[in-house]
Amino acid sequence: MLFDLSKIGDSEILIVDDEPANILIMETAMKDLGHITSTTNPITALELSRKIRPDLILLDLEMPEMNGLEVCRQLKENPETESCMVVFVTSHNEKELEYTSLSYGACDFITKPYDMAVCRMRMSNLLKMRQQEKLIEQSRRELDALVKQVPVFISYWDINWVNQYSNDFSGSWFNICAEDMVGIHGEELLPQDLWQKLEKYSVESFQDIAQFEIQPWIPNSRISHMQANLSITEEKGEKGYLLTLVDISSLKRAKKELFVEKERLRVMLNSIGDAVIATDTEGFVTFINPIAERMTGWRMRDAMGLHIDEVMYLQDSTTRQRSRNPVFLALEEKRVVGMAFNCQIVSQDGNIFRVEDSAAPIRSENGYIIGAIIVFHDVSEAIAMSVKMSFLANHDQLTDLPNRVLLHDRLTQALQVAELAQLKVAVLLIDIDHFKYLNDSLGHNMGDTIIKQLAAKLALVKDPAMTLARVGGDEFMLVLPKTTAEQVQSVTSKIYQVMHQPFQLADQQYSISLSIGISIYPDDAKDEDTLMRHADVAMYRAKHEGRNRFCFFSDDLEKQLLQRHKIELMLREALSREQLEVFYQPKIDLNTGKLCGAEALVRLRNHDGGLVSPIDFIPLAEETGLVVELGAQVLRQACREHKQWREHGITIPISVNIAAAQFAEEEIVESILRILKNMAISPEYLELEVTESALMQDFTKTEQILGALANAGVSIAIDDFGTGYSSLAYLKKFNVDVLKIDQSFVRDMLSNGSDLDIVKTIISLARNMNLKLVAEGIETQEQESILKQLGCGIGQGYWYSKPLPADSFLKFALSTATFA
Ligand SMILES: Nc1nc2c(ncn2[C@@H]2O[C@@H]3COP(=O)(O)O[C@H]4[C@@H](O)[C@H](n5cnc6c(=O)[nH]c(N)nc65)O[C@@H]4COP(=O)(O)O[C@H]3[C@H]2O)c(=O)[nH]1
Numbered sequence: 097m098l099f100d101l102s103k104i105g106d107s108e109i110l111i112v113d114d115e116p117a118n119i120l121i122m123e124t125a126m127k128d129l130g131h132i133t134s135t136t137n138p139i140t141a142l143e144l145s146r147k148i149r150p151d152l153i154l155l156d157l158e159m160p161e162m163n164g165l166e167v168c169r170q171l172k173e174n175p176e177t178e179s180c181m182v183v184f185v186t187s188h189n190e191k192e193l194e195y196t197s198l199s200y201g202a203c204d205f206i207t208k209p210y211d212m213a214v215c216r217m218r219m220s221n222l223l224k225m226r227q228q229e230k231l232i233e234q235s236r237r238e239l240d241a242l243v244k245q246v247p248v249f250i251s252y253w254d255i256n257w258v259n260q261y262s263n264d265f266s267g268s269w270f271n272i273c274a275e276d277m278v279g280i281h282g283e284e285l286l287p288q289d290l291w292q293k294l295e296k297y298s299v300e301s302f303q304d305i306a307q308f309e310i311q312p313w314i315p316n317s318r319i320s321h322m323q324a325n326l327s328i329t330e331e332k333g334e335k336g337y338l339l340t341l342v343d344i345s346s347l348k349r350a351k352k353e354l355f356v357e358k359e360r361l362r363v364m365l366n367s368i369g370d371a372v373i374a375t376d377t378e379g380f381v382t383f384i385n386p387i388a389e390r391m392t393g394w395r396m397r398d399a400m401g402l403h404i405d406e407v408m409y410l411q412d413s414t415t416r417q418r419s420r421n422p423v424f425l426a427l428e429e430k431r432v433v434g435m436a437f438n439c440q441i442v443s444q445d446g447n448i449f450r451v452e453d454s455a456a457p458i459r460s461e462n463g464y465i466i467g468a469i470i471v472f473h474d475v476s477e478a479i480a481m482s483v484k485m486s487f488l489a490n491h492d493q494l495t496d497l498p499n500r501v502l503l504h505d506r507l508t509q510a511l512q513v514a515e516l517a518q519l520k521v522a523v524l525l526i527d528i529d530h531f532k533y534l535n536d537s538l539g540h541n542m543g544d545t546i547i548k549q550l551a552a553k554l555a556l557v558k559d560p561a562m563t564l565a566r567v568g569g570d571e572f573m574l575v576l577p578k579t580t581a582e583q584v585q586s587v588t589s590k591i592y593q594v595m596h597q598p599f600q601l602a603d604q605q606y607s608i609s610l611s612i613g614i615s616i617y618p619d620d621a622k623d624e625d626t627l628m629r630h631a632d633v634a635m636y637r638a639k640h641e642g643r644n645r646f647c648f649f650s651d652d653l654e655k656q657l658l659q660r661h662k663i664e665l666m667l668r669e670a671l672s673r674e675q676l677e678v679f680y681q682p683k684i685d686l687n688t689g690k691l692c693g694a695e696a697l698v699r700l701r702n703h704d705g706g707l708v709s710p711i712d713f714i715p716l717a718e719e720t721g722l723v724v725e726l727g728a729q730v731l732r733q734a735c736r737e738h739k740q741w742r743e744h745g746i747t748i749p750i751s752v753n754i755a756a757a758q759f760a761e762e763e764i765v766e767s768i769l770r771i772l773k774n775m776a777i778s779p780e781y782l783e784l785e786v787t788e789s790a791l792m793q794d795f796t797k798t799e800q801i802l803g804a805l806a807n808a809g810v811s812i813a814i815d816d817f818g819t820g821y822s823s824l825a826y827l828k829k830f831n832v833d834v835l836k837i838d839q840s841f842v843r844d845m846l847s848n849g850s851d852l853d854i855v856k857t858i859i860s861l862a863r864n865m866n867l868k869l870v871a872e873g874i875e876t877q878e879q880e881s882i883l884k885q886l887g888c889g890i891g892q893g894y895w896y897s898k899p900l901p902a903d904s905f906l907k908f909a910l911s912t913a914t915f916a
Contacts, residue, residue, distance in 0.1 A: 106130050106131050107129060107130030107131070107151045107152065107223045107226065107227065108130060108131050108133070108148050108149065108150040108151050108152075109126055109129065109130045109131065109132045109133070109150060109151065109152045109153075109154070109219075109223075110132075110133050110134070110135070110141060110144055110145060110148065110150035110152070110153045110154070110180075111123060111126070111132060111133070111134035111135075111153075111154045112134070112135055112136075112138060112141040112153060112154065112155045112156055112159075112164075112167065113134075113136060113154075113156040113159075113185065114136050114137075114156060114158075114159040114160060115136070115156070116136060118156065118185070118208075119134045119136065121210065121212075122134070122154055122185070124212075125210065125212045125215050125216050125219075126154070126216065126219060129216070129219060129220055129223055130151065130152070130223060133148060133150070137161065138159050138161055138162040138163075138164070138166075138167045139161060139162065141153070141155070141167055142167060142170055142171065142177075145171055145177045145180060146174065146176050146177060149176070149177065149180065150180050151180065151181060151223060151226045151227075151230075152180070152181045152183065152219060152222055152223055152226065153171070153180050153181070153182045153183070154183050154185055154206075154219075155167055155168060155182050155183065155184055155185065155202075156184075156185050156186070157184050157185065157186040157188070157193070157197070158186065158187075164184055164185075164186075164197075165196065165197065165200050168182045168184070168197075168200040168201060168202055169200055169201075171201075172200065172201040178201075181203045181204075181222055181226055182200075182201065182202040182203065183202060183203060183204040183205070183206060183219065183222065184197040184202050184204075184205050184206070185206045185207075185208065186205070186206075186207055186208065187207065187208040188207070189207045203222060204218060204222060206218070243263045244263055244265060246263070247342075247343060248263075248340050248341065248342050249262065249263070249264055249269045249339075249340060249341035249342075250262065250263045250338075250339075250340050251263075251264075251277075251338070251339045251340070251341075252329060252336055252337070252338055252339075253282055253336055253337040253338075253339060254334070254336045254337075255334070255335050255336055255337075256281075257281055257282035257283070257294070257295075257337065258279060258280070258281055258282075259277045259278055259279060259280050259281075259282065259285060260278065260336065261274070261278065262274045262277050262278075264277070269314075269317075269319070269341065270285060270286065270287075270314065271314075271315065271316065271317075272285065282294060282295075283295070287310075287312035287313060287314050288313075289310050289311070289312050289313070290310055290312050290322070290324060290341075293308060293310060293324070294324070294326065294339070297326055297337075304327070305325055305326065305327045306324075306325070306326040306327070307323065307324070307325050307326075308323075308324055309321060309322065309323050309324070309344065310322050310324060318345060319343050319345050320345045320348065320349075321343075321344045321345045321347070321348040322341050322342065322343060322344060322345075323341070323342040323344050324339065324340075324341050325339070325340045325341075325342070326338070326339050365383075365385040366385055366386055368385070368387070369387065369473065370387060370453065370471050370472065370473045371385060371387040371388035371390075371391050371392075371451075371471070371472050371473060371474075372384070372385040372387070372388055372469065372470070372471050373385075373388050373392075373399075373404065373407065373408060373423075373469070373470050374458070374467060374468070374469045374470075375404050375423055375467055375468050375469075375470075376466070376467045377427060377465055377466065377467055377468075378403075379403055379404045379405070379421070379423055379424060379427070379468075380401055380402065380403055380404070381399045381400055381401065381402050381403070381404055381407050382400070382467060383396075383400075384396050384399045384400075384407070387473075388408075388472075390443075391441055391443060391447075391449050391451070391472075391474060392407050392408055392409075392441065392443055392444060393443035393444030393445045393447070394407045394444055404421050404423055404470075405421060408421060408441060408470070409441060409442045409443075410435075410436075410439055410440070410441055410442075410451075411439075411440055411441075411442060412436070412438055412439065412440075413438045413439065413440040413450060414438055419436050419439055420436075421455070421470070422434070422435050422436070422454065422455040422470060423455045423468045423470050425455070426455040426456055426457050426468045426470075427457055427465060427468050430457050430465055431456075431457070432454055432455070432456040432457075433454060433455055433456075434452075434453070434454045435451065435452055435453055435454060435455070435472060439451055439452065441472070448476075449474045449476050450474070450475045450476040450479050451472040451473065451474060451475060452472065452473065452475050453470075453471050453472040453473055454470075454471060454472075455468055455469065455470040455471075456468065456469055456471075489501060490502035490505075492565070492566040494544055494547055494548060494551075494566070495547060495548055495551035495566050496551075497551055497555075497564055497565055497566045497572070498563055498564070498565040498566075499565060499566065499567075500565065500567050502563075502565065503563060503565035503567060503573060503575070504624070506563040506565075506575060506577075507521075507523070507563070507575050507624050507627075507628075508624060509577075510563075510575055510577035510578075511617055511623075511624060511627075513577065513578070514577065514578065514617055514618075515618075517578070519577075519578045519579075520578075520579050520580065520581075520616055520617060520618070520619070521575065521576065521577050521578070521579060521616070521617040521627075522575070522576040522579045522583075522584045522614060522615070522616050522617075523573060523574075523575055523576075523614070523615050523616075523617075523627050523628060523631045524573065524574040524575075524576070524584075524587070524588065524591075524612050524613070524614050524631065524646075525567075525571060525572075525573055525612065525613040525614075525615075525628070525631035525632055525634070525635045526554065526571065526572040526573070526574065526591070526610050526611075526612050526635075527570055527571050527572075527610065527611050527612075527613075527635050527639070528546065528547075528550065528570040528608060528609075528610060529608070529609040529610060529611055529639070529643040529644060530643075531543070531546070531569065531570035532570075533760075533793060534546060534606075534608070535569075535570075536760065537794060538601065542601050542602070543570075545599075545601055546570075546599055546601065546606075546608065547566070547569075547570065549599050549600070550572070550599075550608070550610075551564075551566065551572070553594045553595065553597070554572055554574065554591065554594075556594055557574075557587060557590045557591050557594060558574060558587075561577055561578070562574060562575060562576050562577070562587075563575040563577075573628070573631070574587070579616075584614060584616070588612060588614070588646050591610065591612065592610070595608065595609065595610060609643055609644035610644065611635055611638035611639045611643050611644065611645060611646070611647075612634075612635060612638060612645075612646035612647070613630075613631045613632060613633065613634030613635025613636065613637065613638055613646070613647055613649065614631060614634055614646060614647065614648045614649065615627050615628070615630035615631035615633075615634055615648075615649040616648070616649075620648075620649045620650075621649075630649040631649065633649055634646075634647040634648055634649040634650075635647070636660075639719075640715070660716055663700070663708060663712055663713050663716060664713075664716055664720060664722075666700060666702060666703070666708070666713075667700060667713050667716065667717060667722060667726075668722065670700055670701075671722060671725050671726060671729065674729060675701070676698055676699070676700060676726065676729055676730065676733070677698070677699040677700075677701060677707075677901065678696050678697070678698055678699065678730055678733045678734055678737065678902065679696075679697045679698075679699050679899035679900055679901055679902075679905075680694040680695065680696055680697070680734075680737070680750075680899060680900055680901075680902060680905040681694065681695045681697060681892055681897060681898065681899040681900070682694055682892070682896050682897045682900075682905070682908060682909070682912075683695065683748075683751070683870060683890050683891070683892045684890065684891050684892070684896045685889065685890060686871075686880065686883060686884045686888060686889060686890060686891045687884070687889065690912070691746075691748060691908075691909055691912050692748060692749075692890060693748050693749045693750065693751060693783070693890070694748060694749075694750050694751065694905060694909075695750075695751040695752075695753075695785065695892065695899070696730055696731075696733075696734040696737075696750060696751065696752045696753070697710065697753070697899045698710055698714075698726065698730050698753075699899075700713050714755070717755075718755055718756070718757055721757060723755040723757050723758065724755075724757055724758055724761055726755075727752075727753075727754055727755055727758045728767065728771070730752060730753075731752050731768065731771055732771055732775075734750050734752050735750075735771055735772065735774075735775035735777050735782075736775060737750075737902045737905075738750050738775070738777055738781065739775050739776065739777065740902075740906070741906055741909065744906060744909075744910060746906070746909045746910070747781070748781075748909070749780070749781045749782065749783050749811070750781060750782060750783065751783040751784070751785050751813060752782065752783070752784060752785065753784075753785045753786075753815065754784045754785065754786050754790070755790060756787070756789065756790035756793050759790065759793065759794065759797060759798050759801055760793075760794070760797075764801055765801055765804040765805055765808070768782075768784075768805065768810070769808055772810075778809070779805075779808045779809035779810045780809045780810075780811075782810050782811070783810070783811040783812070783813050783833070783834065784805065784810060784811070784812055784813065785813045785814075785815040785836065786802075786812060786813070786814060786815060787814075787815045787816055788814060788815075788816065788817065788819070788826075791814070791826055791830060792826075795829075798830065799829060799830060802830045802831050802832075803830075803831055805831075806831035806833075811833040811834060812830065812831060812832050812833055812834070813832070813833065813834035813835070813836055813868075813870065814827070814832055814834070814835050814836060815836050815838075816836065816838040816872075817835045817836055817837055817838060817858060818837060818838050818841055818854055818858055819838045819840070824861070824865075827861075827865060827867070828865075832867060833867060833868060834867060834868040834869070834870055835858060835861070835862045835867050835868070835869055835870070836869075836870045836871075836872050836892075837855055837858050837859075837869065837870070837871045837872060837888070838872060838873075839872040839873025839893070840873075841854050841855050841858075842855065842871050842872060842873045842874060842879055842883070842893070843873055843875070843879075845879070845882065846878060846879065846882065852882075855871075855883070855886065855888075856886055859886050859887050859888055863887060868889055868890065869887075869888045869889050869890065870888075870889075870890040870891070870892055871883045871888045871890070871891050871892065871893075872892050872893065873892070873893045873894075874891045874892065874893030874894075874895045874896070875893050875894045875895050876895060877895065879893075879895070880895060
């Protein structure tokens with residue numbers, strides 16, 4: 097340690113006397129003043145002095161081998177021992193001898209006999225002085241070393257600024273070493289800008305210390321910044337200057353770098369999209385960036401020093417319970433921690449933000465925790481978006497009802513519960529009757545409105561435990577978990593009740609009907625797929641049975657459906673290969689008995705060579721839209737056959753059935769007339785048979801089509817007349833030429849009076865309106881006679897012939913040989 101007195105140690109005392117008794121007396125007198133060594137031999141005394149370097153030597157003047165003066169001389173001559181204090185001891189008391197002794201460099205003189213107390217005190221004082229001297233010497237050496245070591249330029253200058261001393265022994269400050277600096281003027285030695293500042297100070301101008309910073313230019317030096325300290329010194333009445341210079345270049349550089357770093361950090365923290373709050377180790381806020389200001393509602397100036405719990409109110413978004421700030425966990429566990437899931441922050445002004453992110457401890461360069469930082473960001477929008485996405489993924493956009501995905505989930509769950517608890521689950525597949533027609537005729541916007549209104553109506557029927565989903569364009573599915581037959585019945589009837597209320601579309605009201613297929617777990621199916629498929633089967637049954645009704649599933653139903661499917665495949669195949677067959681049934685003039693026409697009736701041949709009845713595939717062709725292509729193929733084939741018959745001289749009109757869907761076709765008129773033209777058949781030879789219900793579907797369009805066909809010369813017959821609307825209005829409106837009395841009336845007119853009445857009415861109606869009449873299904877002569885009597889012009893039925901293949905029909909026609 098610097099200036100440490102303990103290093104000086106105990107005083108060393110050497111007693112030299114040829115008389116051992118004197119040595120003993122001296123030792124007693126010097127006791128405790130230091131460490132005592134003694135000898136009777138002066139030569140040994142010199143050796144001991146070199147070795148132990150005594151602080152004090154009590155030296156006898158008269159000794160036989162070498163007198164004390166000589167010993168003293170040799171001690172003083174030797175640099176190793178010259179600093180030892182010598183005190184002569186003698187029995188002589190002459191002044192002359194005392195002078196001589198002192199002139200040899202001794203510092204005191206003791207005469208015998210000794211006054212022990214005085215002697216001890218004098219030696220004690222001498223030893224104290226010696227200790228002080230040694231201390232000063234040591235301090236001087238240490239100070240010197242210190243001055244040489246400090247990285248500060250220390251210099252003394254006289255009143256005229258001439259250098260007296262500096263500690264720059266290596267010349268690292270001004271490229272000149274301390275020794276060479278002495279005597280040089282400050283102006284010459286020091287950098288110009290430093291000197292310009294220094295010369296303003298004079299000894300009189302300031303009392304204290306002057307301090308200033310400069311940026312000197314020193315050739316070949318890395319020193320860019322200095323701090324100068326100037327004070328006045330005074331030694332022996334002469335004033336001068338003490339100038340110290342501290343190299344603060346690296347400090348300045350570090351400060352600048354720190355500033356740049358801080359600024360970069362500040363800009364970064366202020367411009368990032370995340371909120372950042374820093375705290376000390378106790379959780380008191382030390383920094384808060386603008387995003388955090390916005391989310392907490394606290395301004396930086398107000399938040400500084402406040403506890404983070406006051407500034408940042410965190411809570412669980414579900415329970416609204418206050419959440420612990422992760423800053424504390426980060427501080428306690430000294431690690432990065434994530435924010436609790438489901439966390440939200442409530443700002444000072446009551447705004448709520450869903451947040452996520454993490455907190456981390458801040459460490460000093462030694463690794464000690466000095467605070468924590470929490471970084472978080474607003475995920476409210478992301479969460480809202482994901483909720484929306486999940487809603488969109490599970491719901492139908494038009495109605496907001498669950499879609500197939502969610503339905504599957506709910507139904508699976510319902511079936512699992514039902515299996516465990518041995519309960520029933522009902523699935524109702526609800527389909528709008530004639531929706532395709534409504535959608536096409538009213539427009540898709542209206543179609544959407546119908547769907548939405550129906551969704552709203554059905555929602556009224558369901559209870560919260562049920563799931564109502566939209567599973568297709570006009571199809572809804574209602575799942576009744578934990579249900580009973582009674583509940584199914586009641587829900588179904590409620591559905592039909594709400595359907596009594598008409599739908600409001602624009603300014604008009606429409607009545608819409610539904611067909612519902614019902615399948616029940618576990619009675620009808622044990623798994624979800626089959627359950628849904630069976631509801632579908634039941635729904636088709638409801639459609640088939642006339643729509644606007646519900647049907648429960650049965651095995652029989654499924655078989656029918658499979659058969660339907662098989663027929664559909666056959667029909668598609670036959671259409672694609674143009675393999676449909678057309679049979680012809682003769683029409684007979686009842687007055688003359690002559691052949692007067694033929695009805696073309698389509699036939700589908702199955703893979704076994706048998707024929708499939710049109711009753712089984714025409715409705716299916718209508719539902720699937722295949723009837724359009726079917727109609728075209730039948731017409732083309734009938735025209736081809738008609739052409740052949742003509743070549744054999746048979747020129748009778750031919751009737752072809754036309755389905756409702758064909759009226760919806762673009763350019764139906766053009767396409768019919770094109771076929772006639774291509775086959776070179778005059779339109780008068782074509783009669784189109786249309787059912788009453790087909791005419792009713794789009795009044796205006798049908799009127800236009802039939803008008804155009806009539807203008808071209810094509811006749812129109814109303815098929816199955818009497819079974820439908822049988823309205824005079826449409827008979828007038830449309831250009832109808834022929835009425836065909838439905839075969840059910842013909843069959844029963846002999847046994848059923850009312851059927852006979854209907855036949856009579858139709859006949860008189862036709863007569864009044866000047867329409868031709870054809871009676872269908874004549875199987876007996878009686879039927880023929882009655883119809884003839886009543887005035888029906890034309891007959892058709894097995895009585896004359898069943899429908900025949902083209903070549904058979906030709907033979908039939910040729911064999912009868914007479915035509916009307
Ligand atoms: N019991 C009985 N039946 C008789 C008698 N005379 C005729 N029939 C049957 O009555 C149906 C008359 O045809 P439709 O009323 O137009 O009824 C047709 C018609 O609506 C439809 N159809 C047939 N061919 C076509 C076609 O090419 N296009 C369209 N759209 N429908 C067709 O299929 C229906 C059924 O046709 P088919 O099975 O050929 O049945 C024919 C015919 O075979 C009889 O004396 N007794």
